[in-house]
Amino acid sequence: MSVDIGYSRETFAFALALQNLAWGITQPFTGWIADRYGASKALLIGAVAYVFGLVFMANSTTGVGLTLSAGMLIGIGIGGSSFAVIFGALGRTFDPSKRSLVLGIAGTGASFGMFAILPYSQFLIKSLGWFEALIVLAITCALMFPLSWGLTERKDFSNEKRDTKAALSEAFQHRDFWLLGLGFSVCGFQVVFILTHFAAFIQDHGLSLTTAANALAIIGFSNMIGSYLAGYLGGKYPKQYLLSLIFLLRAIVITVFIITPLSQTSIYVFSGVIGLIWLGTVPLTNGVLASVFGVRYLSTLSGIVFVMHQIGSFMGGWLGGILFDRTGSYQTVWIMTILLSVIATICYLPIREMPISDLKAELKQKATDMGQPFSSKRTQ
Template sequence: MSITRLPTGSLWLIVSGCLLLMLSFGLRSSFGLFVEPIQAFTGWGRDIIGLALAIQNLAWGVVAVLAGGLADRFGHAKVLIAGAALYALGIWMTADVAAIWVLNGGTGFLVGAGVAGTAFGIVLPAMAGAVAPSQRQWVLGVGTAAGSMGQCLLVPVIQRLIDALGWSGALHVMALMALGMAVLAMPLAARHGTPAEHGKPTSPQSAHDFRATLSLARGHASYWLLTLGFFVCGFHIGFITVHLPPFLADAGFDPAVAAWSISLIGLCNVAGALLSGVCSGRFSMRGVLIAIYGARAVATTLFLLLPLSLPSVLGFSAVMGLLWLATVPPTTGLVAAMFGTRYMATLYGVVFLGHQLGSFSGVWLGGWLYETTGSYDGVWWTAVALSLVAMALHWPISDQPVQGRDATVSA
């Protein structure tokens, strides 16, 4: 698959979508760097800060369902612009935060809602709908890799901003960067394809198809197994993104090591996401997910059993990076295979809610257990056990298209 084979309109849409995902995920992945500065400034425990970041993940998942429905009905660009505005406002409120309700409302709800309106659930369906079905998995892999590249490039930059401007000044700059996503949303206002597939208001027939699709999804066992499995992915990513930096600081590492570890995860996930996209197009997507969760269990176990050192931290970060968002192409691909792309944003939004419930659990449990026991060990081993549960959940999943819908809807 060559990018030069794409029509010009689709090419610009994909480029804009990739840049938007780079900003959205790069900014979001940087919040773990602020746990210790906010703790030092306010005197709050990691359970309080962790709860705000857990709310962020939960708000992301809940609002993603609503945002997906709005994008399917009114178009992706409007949702993206609103998401960018909420994202920027939430970050701005976090600077010099002095009240817990402001932390929960800004860092928690508003940033979470902003990420929901600017992340995979909105951008990937737009990108997938702009290309032929044969190109879909490749495009999903490219979009996922773009989010990871944003994590790789922006997290070290944010750490430098914290060093140069202080944590509050860095957040102000991040808020301005978030507003820039509204400009990148413009090409998605002219999505290519038929009105039935893209952002036009739904007709009575398409509304009937939407209700029929949701009805089939409610009774589709594989769809709910996929949702439960994605909970585990969210648990891993939420916990590591937020708590790996303070975990390393407790072990005596420089803050720059944490920033570069998160960055390395993003860099390696560029390759991991692209490889996952290719493998998901050639092999069983269910099998790809089973392999990913099995590898996560092995990598985390080795990280816990081996002596903690700079090589072990970087090695763990690299391996987890290869597996980080590698779950997204096969998961989104399974949703598309089961139900088609017409209501993919909504249906993927429900699956992603399961992911974000997992993120909420991982972030909150990490902070609570740390304040209760003084250690993250319990959460690390819980992450290993959940990897094994995810493997079992994906085993019986079928990727066969559901029956009973109009052929144009399932395309």
């Protein structure tokens, strides 16, 4: 599209960065719809926006059109059909002993989509052209309509005393909620920088588009294993420590990659390893939210944390384009991803995976033992 229409790399990067920002901003609202009216309603909204966004994108010939279609409409579409909505429904349906594994399996499903859609899209582009490929992808996305109609979930929360406002107030006063969001924003920066610019980075070094597509497909395939593994381990070990470990490994893997001479082999090895620690953060983060705040408003709270993820996504996608156009290289952004990994590694360590009611009881007991009045705001 960039070659045929004349988009600069920054223009395309900005549209995809805005897509991720729109995804994040939409997520709390679609999460609230899922919590209040059922996940199927939010999924239908996402499906409509996604299909129209792809059709509009195919017919766009200006940067503004690309921004509105690939940026806004598709971003809203993803916001209604992605993790917060799906994980909220699953979190409400399965009991805590199975929840982490179930969320990991759902993450594996998302990873399979990423793995399958890349060679599928590449085949469509090569055989039909990018315009026709986008139309076929829109028809493919329409499969979300019948799939959303068949979704059912648990809705009995007669013992739940909080409303949405109380649940949000409780979360906003909790230190660990913001630490989760900070770490998740780093995840967004890294993931979207790689998704948006990795193919161009590979081709800039003289390797083929096929190599780039294969690399992204390998990330998706490895992530199927990694998401399942994260969900499985999250049911056995503290999730906050697993999250910290993921970002420590990312720092190491990216460092080794950028100091190693680039070749098809090094690209495929990097893709396979980074894929194992790609989106395992999602079931683990949602698992911590469910453990601490319960599942009644899980989609809403997950959506708000995901806003922070998508702010990072916006910066990773956009800065990658800006800094490349200014410097002719992605080296600065690669170094930023390493430094941010270190920050995320540290910020997860103090998180406590404890129901907020238990934490309040613990703090109340400590205050009583010390002869001090207890404040419900001291939940950190």
